[in-house]
Amino acid sequence: MPWLERPLLAIVRHEYAAAMRFAEDDAAEVMPAAPSRPCQLYVHVPFCEVLCPFCSFxxxxxxxxxxxxxxxxxxxxxxxxxxxxxxxxxxxxxxxTPTVDADELVATLDAVRATSPVRSISIETNPNHLQPETLRRYRAAGVTRLSVGVQSFDDGLLERMERRGKYGSGAQIRERLALAHGIFPTLNVDMIFNLPGQTMAMLEHDLAALLALGVDQVSFYPLMIARSARHAMQRAMGLADPRLRHPMYERILDTLLPSYRAASAWCFSRVEGMFDEYIVDQDDYVGVGSGAFSYVGGAMYSTTFSLAHYQRRIESGLSGITQRRFLGLKERMRYDFLMRLFGGELRHDYIRARYGRAFPLRMAPELAVMRMIGATRHDADAIRLTRLGMYCWMLMMAEFFNAVNGVREQMREHVRAELDAWNQEATVSVASIGRSSA
Ligand SMILES: C[S@@+](CC[C@H](N)C(=O)[O-])C[C@H]1O[C@@H](n2cnc3c(N)ncnc32)[C@H](O)[C@@H]1O
Ligand code: SF4
Known part of the structure; x- marks a missing residue:
């Protein structure tokens, strides 16, 4: 596999960086036209009590x-x-952290449910917000999936990620997760592998802890860092060993797949239903809030990363969208190829309905290469990922998100002074975290 990683990553890196070039368009008509059927809503809540050094969101x-x-x-x-x-x-x-204000979060969910036929709601949170009575309120407000950011149960790694002081030790996090278990149809735990300083033994302990807890779903991300943020992150946390990425991924599959189904190349589930943020199940999604992306009718959109500008736009009756990019036919095909296979399969009937006979012709080189290296299997009804393909797609998806993180970093750089002032003004002390009512 190492021979394959470099050329594969070089190609997709170049392609995704080009695909993520947006054009600033600060105008009212930037709002996309509504699709004919209900779509997914992504709501971005950009507040955290304390900021983690590895995070590019x-x-x-x-x-x-x-x-x-x-x-x-x-x-x-x-x-x-x-x-x-x-x-x-x-x-x-x-x-x-969407759960920084439980009342406001519930009011926002109620507002959407009052006007739309909502089937599922997923919210992200951190271990310090796992109070059972607040969680039951979220369940009553229609939440079907709670996703808790853990990253690792190893105290040394939590320390390195500057999360131990905020969210407790590995043992405390396990206790809190046990209390949250059973309240929602899906309890997901977010983990990261190939962290700086993480050994195979540490990963095995994390996997054993997850199996012992028996959570419904585990999302195991490789550490993803935008190129522009790499130096700052390395100063804060040190260097990860890229040679461990493949063996660690294999260990994750070996350990989880007997009892979990791969819902995507990095999400493992015991239950059916909604999985991770990285949308593969829906064609269109709308992102609201500052720093949110949308994909509607074959175009990508981004809202402003300035919180002040976002507020002003909304107060004058405009959406937060200030950037958009229309994707060409081939780009849309590549996007579908990436996203659908990330979820495990690309169905022929789906492709025919969207692209007619153009897809196999226009995508012939990509389809041939992936088949030749043994990443895909061509069945009568669909193209599916092999085990090697899962690793390839995990890498490609990580590159895609590195490109997204690159855009985030770039956009945040434009409003750096505003964000710095906001961060200095904030008044939450680490000691108060964990006693939060949310
Ligand atoms: C952006 S956070 C939001 C939810 C919550 N604040 C938290 O910390 O989990 C969601 C998840 O993204 C993942 N994440 C954040 N930065 C990452 C990075 N640089 N590489 C890989 N995963 C990352 C973490 O697993 C995290 O739990
Ligand atoms: S990982 Fe979660 S808690 Fe940490 S800074 Fe990112 S969003 Fe906030």
Whole structure:
């Protein structure tokens, strides 16, 4: 496999970086047209009590009064989409930490459910917010999947990630997860592998802890860092050994696959239903909030990363979208090829309905290479990933998200002064975390 990794990654790196080039377009008509059927809604809540050094997501330090204003703007923006004809079937609330204000989160979910035929709701949280009575409120508000960021149960690694002081030791996190188990149809745990300083033995302990807890779902991400953020991250956490990535991934598959089904190349589930944030099941999704992406009708959109600009746009009756990019036919095919196979299979009937006979012709080189190296298996009804293919897709998806993280870093750089001022203003002390009512 090592011979394959370099050329594969070089090709997709180049391609994804080109695909993520957006054009600034600060105008009202940037809002996409509503699709004919309900789609997925992604809600971004960019607040965290303390910021982790490895994280490239759009997040700032929590500030209670600004958070109230932000949630109010979110509900207004969702109202704009509703007025434009959008209806939502599935909601994913990601961050940052969406559970920093439980009342506001529940009010926002209620607002969507009042106007859309919502089937599933997934929310992200951190271990310090796992109070059973608050979790039951979320369940009553329709939440079907709770995703808890753990990363590792190893105290040394938690320390290195600057998460031990905030979210407790591995043993404390396990206790909190045990209390959360059974409240939602799906309890997911987010983990990271190939962390700086992580040995195979540490990974095996993490896997044993997960099996002992018996959580419904595990998302095991490789550490993904935007190129522009690599130096800062390495200074904070040290260097990961890339040679461990493949053996670690194999160990994860060997350990989890007997009792879990691969819902994607990095998400393992005992239950059916919604899985991770990285959408493979729905064609269109709308992202609301500051720093959210959308994919509607073959175009990608991004909202402004400036929280002040976001607030102003919403107050003047505009959506948060300030950037868009129309994807060409071949780019859309490649996007589908990546996303569908990431979920395990690319069905022929799906491809025929979308692209007619053009897909096998235009995608012939990609289809041939992946088949030749043994990454895909061509069945009568679908193309499916082999075990080697799962590793290839995990790598390609990580590259795709490195490209997304690159865009995030670039956009955040434009509003650096605002974000720095916001972070300095925030007043949450580490000691108060864990006693949060959320
Ligand atoms: C962005 S966080 C939001 C939810 C919550 N704040 C948390 O920390 O879990 C969601 C998950 O993204 C994953 N993540 C964040 N940064 C990552 C990185 N650089 N590489 C791989 N996964 C990452 C972590 O597993 C994290 O739990
Ligand atoms: S990993 Fe989660 S808690 Fe840490 S900074 Fe990122 S979003 Fe916030």
């Amino acid at each position: 759009h997040r700032v330090r929590f500030n209670a009064s600004r958070t109230l204003r932000y949630f109010d703007a979110l509900r207004r923006e969702i109202g704009l989409y509703h007025a434009a004809g959008f209806r939502f079937s599935d909601i994913y609330v990601g961050g940052g």
